[in-house]
Amino acid sequence: MSGAYVFDDGCTARWRAAVEAHKAHAAADWPREACGLIDGGGMYHPCANIAEDPVRTFEIADTELAAIDGGRSAALLHSHTAIPQEGGPALPPLDAPSAADMRTQRDMAIPWGITLCLEGGASDPFWFGDPVPRPPLYGRSYRHGVDDCYSFIRDWHATVAGLTIPDFPRDLDWWEPEPGLPQQDLYREGFAAAGFARVERPDGPLPGDVFLCAVRAPVMNHGGVYLGDGLIGHHLMHQLSLRQPASVWRSKLRFFVRHRDLPDTWTPDTGRPDADAWKPDA
Numbered sequence: 102m103s104g105a106y107v108f109d110d111g112c113t114a115r116w117r118a119a120v121e122a123h124k125a126h127a128a129a130d131w132p133r134e135a136c137g138l139i140d141g142g143g144m145y146h147p148c149a150n151i152a153e154d155p156v157r158t159f160e161i162a163d164t165e166l167a168a169i170d171g172g173r174s175a176a177l178l179h180s181h182t183a184i185p186q187e188g189g190p191a192l193p194p195l196d197a198p199s200a201a202d203m204r205t206q207r208d209m210a211i212p213w214g215i216t217l218c219l220e221g222g223a224s225d226p227f228w229f230g231d232p233v234p235r236p237p238l239y240g241r242s243y244r245h246g247v248d249d250c251y252s253f254i255r256d257w258h259a260t261v262a263g264l265t266i267p268d269f270p271r272d273l274d275w276w277e278p279e280p281g282l283p284q285q286d287l288y289r290e291g292f293a294a295a296g297f298a299r300v301e302r303p304d305g306p307l308p309g310d311v312f313l314c315a316v317r318a319p320v321m322n323h324g325g326v327y328l329g330d331g332l333i334g335h336h337l338m339h340q341l342s343l344r345q346p347a348s349v350w351r352s353k354l355r356f357f358v359r360h361r362d363l364p365d366t367w368t369p370d371t372g373r374p375d376a377d378a379w380k381p382d383a
Contacts, residue, residue, distance in 0.1 A: 108236035112212055112228040116176060119145035120214070120226060127180035127216050127223040134159040135218070136179040138169045145178070157184060158201065176211055178226060180218040194218060195273065197245040198229055203270035206230045231268070238334065241342045245273045250323050251288075253336040254311055257326045262309060262363055266295045276322040288313050288321040297358040306347075306354070309363045314353035321356065329369075 113120050122145035127135040133155040137147040146169055152160040159179050166172055183191040194217040198206070206213040212233045214226030229247045235256055241248045251269070258264040275285045292299075292313070300310065308329035313321045316337070325335025333350060336342035347354060359365075 108241060110228050110234045110236075112176070112214065112233060113225050116143055116145075116214075119143055119176075120178070122147075123178040123180075123214075123226075124216060124223040127182075127218040128221075130180075131218050131220055131223075132156050132182045132185075134180050134182055136161055136177070138166070138174040139176040139178065140170045141173070141175050143175070156182060158199075174209075174211060176214065177206075177209065178214045178216065180216045180223055182218045196227075197273050198247065200246075200270040200272040200275075203229075203246055203268070207268065207270070239342050239344060241336070243336060243339055243341070245338075246271060248336065248342070249338070250325060250336045253334065253342050254324055254326060257334060258360060258363075261369055262360070262367070264296075264360055264362055266360065269295075276318040276320050278319065284320060286320040288324060292358050296360050296362065298361055300357050300359045302357055306357055307359075307365055308369065309367055310357045310359050312350070312354045313356045313358065314350070316353075327357075 116139050119139045123135065123137055126137060126145075126147045129135075130150070134150055134152070134157075135147070136150050136159040137145050138161075139145055148161045148165045150159045151162055152158045166174070181194040181196075183194055185191050196217060198213070198215060202213065202215070206229065210230075210232065212228050212230050214228045216223040216226045218224075227244065227247065236248065238253065238256055238260060243249060255266050255268060258266050269287060269291050271287060275287060278284050297311065302310065306312070306327040308327060310327040311324055312327060312333065313324045315321050316323045323335070323337065325333050327347065328334050328344065331347050332344050333347045334342070334344050
């Protein structure tokens with residue numbers, strides 16, 4: 102597999118002054134979540150968090166949203182803070198976007214940055230959303246909702262097959278059953294909406310087939326892409342994304358889907374600059 106690397110999407114450097122202003126704002130507002138907007142000139146505008154539970158979430162008034170560049174902000178920053186627990190220590194800040202974060206970022210269609218804030222201060226943000234540059238497919242580190250198994254599937258289709266598939270807002274550990282709530286089954290429920298159809302492969306998968314499986318979960322919660330030559334590409338939780346022999350996962354590779362716009366006769370274009378996205382490691 103490729104070695105680990107640090108990917109810089111460039112957003113923090115581009116908006117460094119705004120990031121520092123937000124970090125000071127987040128430290129001052131702790132334990133409440135701090136939120137603010139970056140305007141087209143790179144200036145940070147702190148906003149009031151009007152959420153009913155400002156320790157666990159945030160909300161910006163429509164009047165404040167409209168006041169920044171006529172409602173056309175360049176980016177949004179907010180903090181995740183430690184969450185108090187009854188009779189025990191506070192949970193650490195969530196190092197991932199929530200489903201609500203993902204949903205609202207998608208609707209706003211601008212980069213979002215999330216800082217992790219403790220009483221002593223805030224971290225540099227991680228950035229997410231389709232306007233944010235993406236890391237190479239292999240060797241990327243894991244962050245749920247930003248760089249996870251479904252993100253890998255989306256990016257593989259965009260990078261290698263030239264197909265755009267939608268993202269789906271999702272909370273961390275969405276596959277874990279919650280008392281009194283229906284079991285979520287996002288892969289099974291969402292693959293058709295993403296443009297995929299189930300395929301049967303008695304002679305084995307074809308390059309571009311997507312496998313879905315369950316990893317220590319009651320529903321399918323992991324997926325990846327069959328690359329050909331006996332290899333799969335995927336991104337398992339808490340690991341780096343990688344190419345791996347499909348035989349390692351043979352016992353789990355039982356459910357295959359394929360994008361409706363990717364014919365069975367499709368083969369990767371070896372002349373593309375991103376051809377390494379599908380080639381086996383040397």
